[in-house]
Amino acid sequence: MKTSPRRPLILKRRRLPLPVQNAPGETSAEEPKRLPAQQEPSQAQASKEVAESSSCKFPAGIKIINHPTMPNTQVVAIPSNANIQSIITALTAKGKESGSSGPNKFILISCGGGPTHTPGLQPQTHITNDARKTTVITETLGPKPAARDVNLPRPPGTLLGQRRESCGSRNLGSAPLAQSVSTAPATYIKSGGSMGERSLQGCDSCELFHVIHFSLFSLNPQVEEPSGASTSWHDSVSERPPYSYMAMIQFAINSTERKRMTLKDIYTWIEDHFPYFKHIAKPGWKNSIRHNLSLHDMFVRETSANGKVSFWTIHPSANRYLTLDQVFKPLDPGSPQSPEHLESQQKRPNPELRRNVTIKTELPLGARADMKPKVTWPCFYLLVVVIVVWRAWVGLDLNPPAPIHVAGTLAPELQAQASQTTMMGAVLLPDEGVAPLSAAGTVKEEKLLLGEGLSSFLPVQSIKEEETPPGEETLHLARPIKVESPPLEEWPSPYPSFKEELSHSWEDSSHSPTPKSKKSHSGIKSPARRVSEMLVIKRRERREMSRSRRKQHLQPPCLDEPELLFSEGPSTSRRATELPFLPDSSEPVPQLVYSQEEGGSFKTPIKETLPISSTPSKSVLPRTPESWRLTPPTKVGGLDFSPVRTPHGTFGNLPDSLGLMDLSTTPLKSVPLFDSPRELLNSEPFDLTTDPFGNSSPSNMEVPKPGSPEPQASSLSANRSLTEGLVLDTMNDSLSKILLDISFPGLEEDPLNPDNINWSQFIPELR
DNA sequence: CTATGTAAACAAC
DNA sequence: GTTGTTTACATAG
Secondary structure (H helix, E strand, C coil): CCCCCCCCCCCCCCCCCCCCCCCHHHHHCCCCCCCCCCCCHHHHHHHHHHHHHCCCCCCCCCEEEECCCCCCEEEEEECCCCCHHHHHHHHHHHHHHHHHHCCCEEEEEECCCCCCCCCCCCCCCCCCHHHHCEEECCCCCCCCCHHHHCCCCCCCCCECCCCCCCCCCCCCCCCHHHHHHHHCCCCCCCCCHHHHHHHHCCHHHHCCCCCEEEEECCCCCCCCCCCCCCCCCCCCCCCCCCCCHHHHHHHHHHCCCCCEECHHHHHHHHHHHCHHHHHHCCCHHHHHHHHHHHHCCCEEEEECCCCCCEEEEECCCCCCCCCHHHCCEECCCCCCCCHHHHHHHHHCCCHHHHHCCCCCCCCCCCCCCCEECCCEHHHHHHHHHHHHHHHHHHCCCCCCCCCCCECCCCCHHHHHHHHHCECCECEEECCCCCCCCECCCCCCCCECCCCHHHHCCCCECCCECCCCCCCCCCECECCCCCCCCCCCCCCCCCCCCHHHHHHHHHHHCCCCCCCCCHHHHHCCCCHHHHHHHHHHHHHHHHHHHHCCCCCCCEECCCCCCHHHHCCCCCCCHHHHHHCCCCCCCCCHHHHCCCCCCCCCCCCCCCCCCCCCCCCCCCCCCCCCHHHHHCCCCCEECCECCCCCECCCCCCCCCCCCEHHHHHCCCCCCCCCCCHHHHHHHCCCCCCCCCCCCCCCCHHHHCCCCCCCCCCCHHHCCCCCCCCEEEEEECCCCCCCCEEEEECCCCCCCCCECHHHCEHHHHCHHHC
């Protein structure tokens, strides 16, 4: 197929695998073995506690039903006046008894229940301005049992235990639920009076609870260092960092002010931050770095003005601005929570960890016990998004929703701050007008892509990431999400077989029947080479058809965004960039105007790769342009929540803006996730099958202009109630996993437009 | 089959 | 020798 002028003709280099790939002592030595089985006292206590409490009776009025789609999960409708703590305790016991084969995860939702005496859930007597305030309480405690809560270390920046309320907001702190949560690892988001009010206004308030459904994974149950300092690989010379090369490269590049770095500096950065590479890794790791740089489209090489220095950068569209600070923190190697850890360590770095720092999180509990999410700003943003959307949908704002602009951009300093701030605990959301979001997103308990940090909290279903624009202007949260429930995919290969896609549709189909190599674009192929290349062309074609790992592009200095090269489209420039990825147009790729040869712009469309995976997978990317159509790339300042693509286009044209969409993975699927729950709650029939975005016209694809919110707010029916919920994962002794369910009834009717969100209104820090 | 890692051939400096 | 590109292969999932 394509030939690269410079590509060496290699017919066969390696016949047999090296007998021993790893140096004998390379992997062995490390890890002092810890007793995986060892259980922390606190956990033991917890178990005991649970056992003791197993006898707890559920308060009357509690309804339990099996979750229709989530294994071992039950939905528990709790009267607002119930004693949450006791319920949690009881459920915990129940879950433990069930073990892994029975219900061990519970989604708790409040379903009204009449007058309540529970402050937090108590309906507000009056809806005042205060009532309109939204308070988000995120109590994220370590998975430790309550007994240990007290001593739970709190990372800097943590708001744990604190409750901030927006001015005038009601004090919800005393809410039983909140309190309960605080005694168990849980994350709880509760609205201010409004929410409480609604939730207590009867069952109808519980009618729907799955629209936004995301999970917050447990924080490290093994939190051991209050300071937040890590004792993990970060400081370990012997331990290989759980990051893929791609991720590390990104960390390195993003650590610089200019977001560019020379190869050498990348080496240095990695060595400095991951001693393993400096002291233990074989020299070949550098080769791997180079390999990754060349391989992944997201890495773009630029040359200095004088052309003497090459800098590696991350394509703006693909840059998630990931930094080391934002990634998860692996669990302690010896942690009981990560039994696999040792094993993997001894062989080869845990692949999972390696790739993901990213995000692969499965909801099914314990799926990723080896990673500890660090609740960071991305999470914070997510919460904010959730709240905002929630409010919008719920109609908390009685007044006409004020247009909200998404100032997705974070000042560098803020970004830095954000990246370094661990967010745990209460989040204050100043109450401001909330405009309806154009794109409704639902976070479902599957896989979600968020920033790395955030993503960890969100179960992501197979999500394909799309390109994420440089976080500058638009808050881009929305990304098409693949809504299938089953497979968990990595966050990475954002552009599923993007390369393939490009190579085929773009290069090949694009008007040039003759295969051309990237090199051909920029280089001259000698006849001799040509001939020799011909020899392998078949093989190559075959190979390329299936998977091309090629990448080659030299981005000229000061090259403008690729999008500029695109022919004009309805989309904004940013979108234009995505066009290649958005099969939206009937004439997808071919239309793209890449000036590879001329401008020397990047030759290969950037495939967005997440830190984790870089190789496009053909299979993932449907050939049909449609698949990507819905993937509006969005970025939030430097924080990219999750570029997710929905190959299925389930969401149709989602406004590129809504980040929540990114978060959502399933909800809007034709099959309502929580059919049962609804029934359980006797809620009004809600046709989830309706594609919330289905009605979004192509125009929606365009980036909504701030200030021009769509008049859909009205659709937000005031009577829509949302349900707040928690998911207790009893598989974890500490109930470390909590799913937050927030329902946005009517979501499907009204696409929310995140672009209209003025984040600064919610996050003072952003100002 | 995919994603990732590793090794290596080879080219251009 | 360094940097960059590409292929080949290994391996886990």
